[in-house]
Amino acid sequence: MADSLRLGEEVSGHPPVEGETSANVETSSEANDSTHMEKINLRMHIGLGKNPGDPPSLLPPEIQPLFFIELAPDSTRRGAKCRLYTCGKNIYPGELRVALNPGMSSWHRMSTDFYHVECFEKIADFSQADFLDRIQPLTRTTWKLRGLKANSVLSGNYLVPGGVERLVLEWKVTRGEWIDKRDGSYDESKNRLDQGFDDLLHKAGSAGYKPQAKPENMERSEYYNLLSCLAPYESDGPDDTEEWNLFDQYLDRTAETLDNPHDLSQMLLRWEIDVMLATKEEDQLGDVGKEAKLELNEKAIKALKRLSTIPMPQSFFGDFPFT
Numbered sequence: 001m002a003d004s005l006r007l008g009e010e011v012s013g014h015p016p017v018e019g020e021t022s023a024n025v026e027t028s029s030e031a032n033d034s035t036h037m038e039k040i041n042l043r044m045h046i047g048l049g050k051n052p053g054d055p056p057s058l059l060p061p062e063i064q065p066l067f068f069i070e071l072a073p074d075s076t077r078r079g080a081k082c083r084l085y086t087c088g089k090n091i092y093p094g095e096l097r098v099a100l101n102p103g104m105s106s107w108h109r110m111s112t113d114f115y116h117v118e119c120f121e122k123i124a125d126f127s128q129a130d131f132l133d134r135i136q137p138l139t140r141t142t143w144k145l146r147g148l149k150a151n152s153v154l155s156g157n158y159l160v161p162g163g164v165e166r167l168v169l170e171w172k173v174t175r176g177e178w179i180d181k182r183d184g185s186y187d188e189s190k191n192r193l194d195q196g197f198d199d200l201l202h203k204a205g206s207a208g209y210k211p212q213a214k215p216e217n218m219e220r221s222e223y224y225n226l227l228s229c230l231a232p233y234e235s236d237g238p239d240d241t242e243e244w245n246l247f248d249q250y251l252d253r254t255a256e257t258l259d260n261p262h263d264l265s266q267m268l269l270r271w272e273i274d275v276m277l278a279t280k281e282e283d284q285l286g287d288v289g290k291e292a293k294l295e296l297n298e299k300a301i302k303a304l305k306r307l308s309t310i311p312m313p314q315s316f317f318g319d320f321p322f323t
Contacts, residue, residue, distance in 0.1 A: 005213045006009065007307075017235055020293045021147055027233060031086045034086055035086055035122055035123060036085075038084065038085065038122075038123045039122075039123045039125075041104055042100075042123050042124060042249075044057055044058055045061070045065055045100075045104050046061065046064075046065050046130065046131075046134065047060045047061050047064075048130055052128075057256045058127060063102055064134075065100060065101065065102055065133075065134065066100075066101055066134050066136050066145060066146075067098055067099075067100060067120070067124065067131075067134045067135050067136065067145075068098065068099040068101060068136050068137070068138045068142070068145075068146050068159060069096060069098060069099075069117070069135065069136070069137045069138060069160060069164065069168050069268075070073035070093060070096070070098075070099050070137075070146070070158045070159070071094060071095070071096060071138075071156055071157070071158055071160055071161075072091050072092060072093050072095045072097050072114075073093060073152070073157035074093045074094070075157070076292050077092055077093070077163070077172060078092075079091045079092040079093060079095070080097075080114045082112040082114065082115050082116050082119050083100070083103075083104075083114055083115050083119075084115055084116070084119040084120070084122065084123070086122075087115075087116060087119045089116070089302075091114055091115075095116075096117055096160070096164065096268055096272065097114050097115060097116060097117065098112070098114070098117055098120040099114055099138070099146065100110050100112065100113040100114075100115065100120075101113075101146055101147065110147055112147075113148075116265075117264060117265040118262055118265035119267060121261050121262050121264060121265055123263070124263060125261075126175065126261070126263075126264065127175075127179065127258045127259075127261070129176065129179050129180075129192075132172060132176055132179065133174055133176075135168065135172050135264075137160050137164060137165045137168040137169060138158050138159055138160055139159055139160060139165050139311070140159065140311055140312055140313035141160065141222075141313075141315070142160065142312070146158070153312075153313065154312075155299075156310070159310050159312070160310070160311060161275075161307060161308045161310050162225075162229050162230045162306075162308075162310065162311055163246060163271060163275070163304070163307030164268065164271065165230070165311075166230055166232060166246060166259045167246065167247075167250055167251060167267060167268070167271060167306070168264075168268075170247055170251055171251060171263070171264060171267060174251065174253055174257075175257060175258065175263075177191065178255050178257065178258050179258065180293065181255075182255075182258065191209050194215070196213070196216045198214040198250075199212070200212070200215070200223075200227070201226065201232075202232060202247075203232075203233065204226055204227050204230075204231035204232065204233060205231030205232060205233030205234055205235060205243075206233040206243055207233055207235040207236075207237050207240055207243070208238075209216075209233070211227060211276075219314065221314040222314075225311050228306075229306060229307070229309055230307075230311065231313055232245055232246040232247055233245055233246075234299050234300070234302055234303035234306070235236070235299075242299075243299075244300050244303045246303070246307060249274075249300075250267050250270050250271050251267060252267070262320065273292070274296065274300070274304055275304050275307075275308045276289070277289060277292055277293040278293075278296060278300070278301040278304035278305055278308075279304070279305060279308060287308075
């Protein structure tokens with residue numbers, strides 16, 4: 001655990017978030033009370049009752065709040081302050097964060113509250129579909145939902161790397177299936193994808209995968225993204241018996257994941273650490289990092305570099321990039 005924390009610090013260049021250490025919080029009792037109130041506030045903000053099973057205490061929100069996983073932009077060196085009262089630390093440029101939009105202070109679309117992913121997990125119960133369904137990775141297809149300006153996205157801010165996009169979406173689907181099975185509402189026939197589309201999502205990049213026709217209604221650029229920069233497999237060819245797979249490396253597919261409230265942040269931290277190790281030269285790493293990088297083979301490093309790129313909105317390269 002200590003090595004993971006030190007590697008996490010190397011990822012961001014800042015001390016990791018560890019527990020509830022805000023100078024504003026004097027006792028663990030106060031911290032627990034504050035976190036409990038923030039849980040209630042978030043429940044009410046998304047249109048739920050104060051406690052599970054309670055009827056909604058407010059009218060349904062006019063704009064449904066969403067939880068965006070995004071990269072903190074380079075707009076300020078100091079970063080934005082984490083909204084969780086018991087944290088109070090900054091989220092620095094280049095770090096993954098949760099953007100609650102609209103924020104709890106205003107229903108205006110431009111109002112956004114920012115959290116460390118692990119801090120947001122303390123108040124959002126992702127073992128419940130009401131919370132899980134609102135998670136969205138901020139990508140070339142979702143940035144407009146966040147109310148961002150096109151020039152901010154075009155400058156390389158906010159959008160997450162392809163690997164984060166694929167991991168968050170697969171985590172969301174996998175966890176959603178376990179929630180439905182737990183609650184007795186899982187219907188395999190409704191969750192079954194067209195075989196060709198399912199293969200595209202889960203087998204692209206493997207030497208054994210044979211691309212089929214582009215799925216109906218899918219943009220050609222998106223199809224090529226899934227075949228290349230978003231492909232979960234990395235392979236050395238037909239004779240490769242140890243192909244690298246993104247989901248196998250970082251995603252916990254077991255039912256026990258529902259009992260881990262920090263499963264999302266832990267998955268993303270493992271990803272961030274490995275990307276840092278893969279993309280930095282040895283003289284840029286500390287002793288712990290140098291030792292950890294030895295565990296990554298060339299195939300893993302190639303895959304991590306490919307998946308750490310950010311697919312951009314195709315419309316930006318047409319005649320009307322700001323529509």
